[in-house]
Amino acid sequence: MSKLHISATVNGEAVEYLCDPKxxxxxxxRDELNLTGSKEGCSSxxxxxxxxxxxxxxxxxxxxxxxxxxGRSVETIENMASGEELHPLQQKFxxxxxxxxxxxxxxxxxxxxxxxxxxxxxxxxxxxxxxxGNLCRxxxxxxxxxxxxxxxADMRGSK
Amino acid sequence: MAGYEGKTFxxxxxxxxxxxxxxxxxxxxxxGADMNLPGQLTGRILRSPHAHAKIVSIDTSKAEKLxxxxxxxxxxxxxxxxxxxxxxDEGVNFHHxxxxxxxxxxxxxxxxxxxxxxxxxxxxxxxxLSLIDVKYEILPHVIDVDLSMQPDAPLLHDDIFxxxxxxxxxxxxxxxxxxxxxxxxxxxxxxxxxxxxxxxFKTKAVHQGYIEPHAAVAEWSExxxxxxxxxxxxxxxIRTLTARLLKMEAAQIRVMPAEIGGGFGGKxxxxxEPTAVLLARxxxxxxxVVMSRDEVFRGSGPAPATSIDVKIGAKKDGTLVAxxxxxxxxxxxxxxxxxxxxxxxxxxxxxxxxxxxxxxxAVTNRPLCYSYRAPGAPLSSFAVESVLDEIxxxxxxxxxxxxxxxxxxxxxxxxxxxxxxxxxxxxCLKAIQSHPINKIPLGPNQxxxxxAGFWFNLGGQSSAVVNIAEDGTATIMTGSxxxxxxxxSMALMAAxxxxxxxxxxxxxxxxxxxxxxxEITHGSRVTFATGMAIIQASEDIVLQCRQRVAKxxxxxxxxxxxxxxxxxPAGANAGDQKPLSLAQIAGKAARTGGPLVGSAAINAxxxxxxxxxxxxDVEVDPETGHVTVLRYVAxxxxxxxxxxxxxxxQIQGGVAQGVGWALNEEYIYGEDGRLQNSxxxxxxxxxxxxxxxxxAIILEVPNPGHPFGVRGVGEVxxxxxxxxxxxxxxxxxxxxxxxxxxxPPKILAAIDAAK
Numbered sequence: 001m002s003k004l005h006i007s008a009t010v011n012g013e014a015v016e017y018l019c020d021p022k023x024x025x026x027x028x029x030r031d032e033l034n035l036t037g038s039k040e041g042c043s044s045x046x047x048x049x050x051x052x053x054x055x056x057x058x059x060x061x062x063x064x065x066x067x068x069x070x071g072r073s074v075e076t077i078e079n080m081a082s083g084e085e086l087h088p089l090q091q092k093f094x095x096x097x098x099x100x101x102x103x104x105x106x107x108x109x110x111x112x113x114x115x116x117x118x119x120x121x122x123x124x125x126x127x128x129x130x131x132x133g134n135l136c137r138x139x140x141x142x143x144x145x146x147x148x149x150x151x152x153a154d155m156r157g158s159k
Numbered sequence: 160m161a162g163y164e165g166k167t168f169x170x171x172x173x174x175x176x177x178x179x180x181x182x183x184x185x186x187x188x189x190x191g192a193d194m195n196l197p198g199q200l201t202g203r204i205l206r207s208p209h210a211h212a213k214i215v216s217i218d219t220s221k222a223e224k225l226x227x228x229x230x231x232x233x234x235x236x237x238x239x240x241x242x243x244x245x246x247x248d249e250g251v252n253f254h255h256x257x258x259x260x261x262x263x264x265x266x267x268x269x270x271x272x273x274x275x276x277x278x279x280x281x282x283x284x285x286x287x288l289s290l291i292d293v294k295y296e297i298l299p300h301v302i303d304v305d306l307s308m309q310p311d312a313p314l315l316h317d318d319i320f321x322x323x324x325x326x327x328x329x330x331x332x333x334x335x336x337x338x339x340x341x342x343x344x345x346x347x348x349x350x351x352x353x354x355x356x357x358x359x360f361k362t363k364a365v366h367q368g369y370i371e372p373h374a375a376v377a378e379w380s381e382x383x384x385x386x387x388x389x390x391x392x393x394x395x396x397i398r399t400l401t402a403r404l405l406k407m408e409a410a411q412i413r414v415m416p417a418e419i420g421g422g423f424g425g426k427x428x429x430x431x432e433p434t435a436v437l438l439a440r441x442x443x444x445x446x447x448v449v450m451s452r453d454e455v456f457r458g459s460g461p462a463p464a465t466s467i468d469v470k471i472g473a474k475k476d477g478t479l480v481a482x483x484x485x486x487x488x489x490x491x492x493x494x495x496x497x498x499x500x501x502x503x504x505x506x507x508x509x510x511x512x513x514x515x516x517x518x519x520x521a522v523t524n525r526p527l528c529y530s531y532r533a534p535g536a537p538l539s540s541f542a543v544e545s546v547l548d549e550i551x552x553x554x555x556x557x558x559x560x561x562x563x564x565x566x567x568x569x570x571x572x573x574x575x576x577x578x579x580x581x582x583x584x585x586x587c588l589k590a591i592q593s594h595p596i597n598k599i600p601l602g603p604n605q606x607x608x609x610x611a612g613f614w615f616n617l618g619g620q621s622s623a624v625v626n627i628a629e630d631g632t633a634t635i636m637t638g639s640x641x642x643x644x645x646x647x648s649m650a651l652m653a654a655x656x657x658x659x660x661x662x663x664x665x666x667x668x669x670x671x672x673x674x675x676x677x678e679i680t681h682g683s684r685v686t687f688a689t690g691m692a693i694i695q696a697s698e699d700i701v702l703q704c705r706q707r708v709a710k711x712x713x714x715x716x717x718x719x720x721x722x723x724x725x726x727x728p729a730g731a732n733a734g735d736q737k738p739l740s741l742a743q744i745a746g747k748a749a750r751t752g753g754p755l756v757g758s759a760a761i762n763a764x765x766x767x768x769x770x771x772x773x774x775x776d777v778e779v780d781p782e783t784g785h786v787t788v789l790r791y792v793a794x795x796x797x798x799x800x801x802x803x804x805x806x807x808x809q810i811q812g813g814v815a816q817g818v819g820w821a822l823n824e825e826y827i828y829g830e831d832g833r834l835q836n837s838x839x840x841x842x843x844x845x846x847x848x849x850x851x852x853x854x855a856i857i858l859e860v861p862n863p864g865h866p867f868g869v870r871g872v873g874e875v876x877x878x879x880x881x882x883x884x885x886x887x888x889x890x891x892x893x894x895x896x897x898x899x900x901x902x903p904p905k906i907l908a909a910i911d912a913a914k
Contacts, residue, residue, distance in 0.1 A: 015210055016884075020280070020282060022282055027281075030193075030887055031195070032190075034190075034195065035194040036189070036195075037185070037186015037187065037189065037192075038186070038372075039192075039420070040192065040372070040421075040449075041370040041371065041372065041373065041452065041839075042452040042791075042839050043451065043452065044452065044838055044839070044840065044890040046838060046839035047452075047839055049370055056184065075184035076186070078185070078186050080185070081185055085183070086181070086184065087798070090181075090184040090185065093180075093184050093320075093733075094176045094177070094181070094184060095176060095415060096804075097174070097177070097644065097802075097804035097805055097807075098203055099180070099183055099184070099420075100642070100643035100805070100808055100809075101369070101370075101371070101418070101419060101420050101421045101422075101642055101643060102179075102183030102184075102188055102418065102420070102645060102814065103190060103369075103371040103418075103420025103421060104369050104370050104420075105183050105184055106184075106186045109184060110573050118171075124852075125848075126492040127847070128848040128850075129847075129848045131846075131847045131848075132846040132847050132848040132849075133846075134847070135368070135370055135839060135844060136811070136847075137368045137421050137423070137815075137816065137847060138421055138643060138808070138812045139366075139808055139811060139812050140808075140811035140812045140813075140814055140815030140816075140845075140850060140853050141814075141845075141846075141847040141850055142807075142812075142814065142850075142852050142853045142869055143804070143807075143808060143811070144810045144847070145847060145852070146852075148304065
């Protein structure tokens with residue numbers, strides 16, 4: 001099957017790519033656009049390591065087809081820091097040791113950012129349920145949840 | 160080793176940001192599947208759909224003709240292997256290992272690799288797999304360990320004769336080995352017991368569940384040199400095994416350590432790298448092989464199912480008089496079950512005069528059974544802790560009191576040989592005993608469970624290099640993959656010895672051609688053993704600096720001491736010299752003997768055993784059988800916590816895995832021997848909403864075998880949770896269950912049966 005030409009916005013920049021109809025958005029990001037920060041852990045939408053926001057909505061990029069991207073906008077982990085400055089979640093994850101192997105970290109950060117944009121003051125339970133779609137096998141989630149809640153408090157305080 | 164006792168540390172014990180952290184929160188860090196070389200092909204592996212079958216024929220001709228297919232290989236492309244031993248004194252049967260990577264005459268499990276292709280795209284590679292015609296003759300299979308040990312069980316191999324039995328068997332069987340370790344005479348000692356509890360347990364196979372699937376990129380050049388980028392717990396292991404399996408020389412192969420996305424023991428052995436190398440050689444282009452999640456479940460090295468009998472006898476006052484355990488551990492299709500460590504660790508937290516641990520290992524038609532965090536110990540510990548808890552209940556005794564009364568301590572004779580040196584078992588028990596959790600009242604359907612755990616920890620071979628740049632900053636390199644923050648611990652230890660700021664130290668994980676041999680990252684050994692190499696390499700730098708300054712000052716080296724990153728006169732007779740910083744000394748390196756390079760290559764002994772004690776509260780829903788973990792507290796002796804945050808992280812992560820093992824995780828096989836839950840939807844590991852905060856308490860009873868007192872910390876935290884959760888559920892429901900996992904249907908059935 002021949003490839004399709006797609007025009008989309010990735011991390012605020014206009015991009016064009018050729019895409020096999022079988023390729024997922026995750027395949028496109030990783031293999032066509034060399035954005036390997038989004039990870040493939042399962043390719044079935046169960047682990048959340050490939051989390052991105054698509055037109056502002058949190059999705060697993062392994063569950064979106066590359067050809068669905070025509071005219072749409074995706075934000076990935078690569079665009080989370082602005083210039084030299086880390087996003088407060090990124091900084092807090094470092095300070096709180098909220099990562100071990102780091103493989104699930106981009107997905108958690110993208111998902112946590114989406115949470116705080118929707119709900120700047122989540123309870124522990126709300127944070128745990130929002131992030132239940134992101135699997136981490138190293139940390140037991142403790143330091144991740146603490147980092148998210150502390151960042152939320154910091155961000156509320158700085159407003 | 161001396162010189163640090165009583166020292167106040169400046170860096171060790173602090174919690175700075177890890178040096179590799181920014182790359183990991185920005186998506187910049189490169190894991191195994193992130194490498195993309197020019198001309199790179201996609202490799203895919205065809206796997207058996209049968210649990211046990213003869214391979215009658217494999218026809219790859221149609222796949223080879225498909226446009227875009229550049230290479231197809233089968234078991235015939237792998238050299239025939241004979242047994243041998245790899246460095247690190249671990250016996251490896253290379254025939255078995257090769258046959259696991261690519262089946263030759265028989266497939267031994269659902270998921271066993273039979274062929275592989277490399278193609279210009281993933282879609283073409285997958286189409287090519289569908290064009291490979293494999294004719295199988297299906298054989299009877301066996302999954303359950305007890306059934307596999309029966310004399311009439313389907314036989315997997317004709318070259319396995321049970322070792323450790325007398326007389327040596329004349330017929331092959333599935334039983335790989337029988338091992339036994341004993342102190343005193345437990346059979347006689349049971350006669351002195353006032354109460355005896357004997358129970359049988361069954362547990363299911365589980366997977367390590369690392370989120371990153373196995374991934375490797377291989378490149379082959381015309382002069383026979385080969386480069387591999389892969390995610391593993393030891394790139395030197397990958398080099399050694401690839402060389403042996405493909406009959407290459409080790410120095411021909413350069414293995415680059417990608418970042419590793421979790422391993423927990425499951426990446427301490429080789430699965431796909433030789434396949435990638437053979438494909439790359441045949442295709443004359445780089446090839447990337449990445450497992451799917453389905454392949455990870457079906458074709459990597461999960462932990463065993465078990466069948467266990469434990470019997471413990473005690474006096475009325477709670478003194479344990481005798482204990483025995485028979486531990487029957489499933490291997491996968493090839494030997495490799497951790498029944499030895501299981502026997503060693505089972506009774507570790509208790510001082511027993513009369514104890515016997517007997518282990519059996521039997522091959523079954525499921526994937527290679529390999530290491531999972533404290534391999535074997537969580538299961539044997541679960542059985543022992545369950546029986547001990549029941550004894551406490553029968554004696555109407557506090558479960559903590561019976562554990563403290565019988566707790567192993569310095570001087571305790573272990574069943575596997577040594578006597579314990581200074582350890583923190585009692586300290587952990589007492590920390591949990593005095594924890595506020597004990598004062599929280601329990602509601603209806605709630606229960607509190609306690610368990611202790613032991614793991615012996617490993618040392619082993621490690622190398623390290625410390626390079627001082629002209630401005631006094633340090634690059635430190637080891638060959639130990641950083642699986643959970645070890646770069647930070649290495650940098651902290653180097654900063655401590657060199658006396659420079661942590662930010663001036665950059666830790667690197669070097670490839671196999673850049674740094675000396677390091678054993679795999681396993682056995683909780685890296686911070687202990689590789690850290691010891693870093694300490695010695697840093698001490699080497701300090702000595703060289705003192706020698707150079709002694710020359711400049713025209714004094715004896717003993718007249719120069721090292722403090723806070725500076726060379727100073729050791730006393731008045733050294734003259735009135737101004738201190739020289741490491742940067743000043745480094746700046747003069749060219750005139751004082753050349754570059755400052757410190758190194759160490761060691762085989763570290765003296766690993767200090769680790770103990771952990773866990774307590775948890777659960778609530779069991781009597782309508783559904785669902786278990787909610789309400790509270791969890793874990794105390795552990797770390798010897799000396801180099802970076803306490805990452806020690807806590809190890810404890811919390813081990814607990815979470817143990818909770819999953821206790822409550823939810825299991826390999827489910829159909830009657831046809833096929834795995835039915837090879838994805839994260841049906842093999843459900845704990846998610847954030849399944850768990851409470853996990854209170855990790857670090858205790859520090861220094862390990863006399865390490866200059867800073869370090870003990871390994873990574874493994875013991877997964878040992879107690881199975882027992883702690885099971886004991887909590889037993890107390891919440893009033894029913895003691897002996898089959899893991901404690902799924903809602905099983906719990907409901909047990910509650911109903913007890914009514």
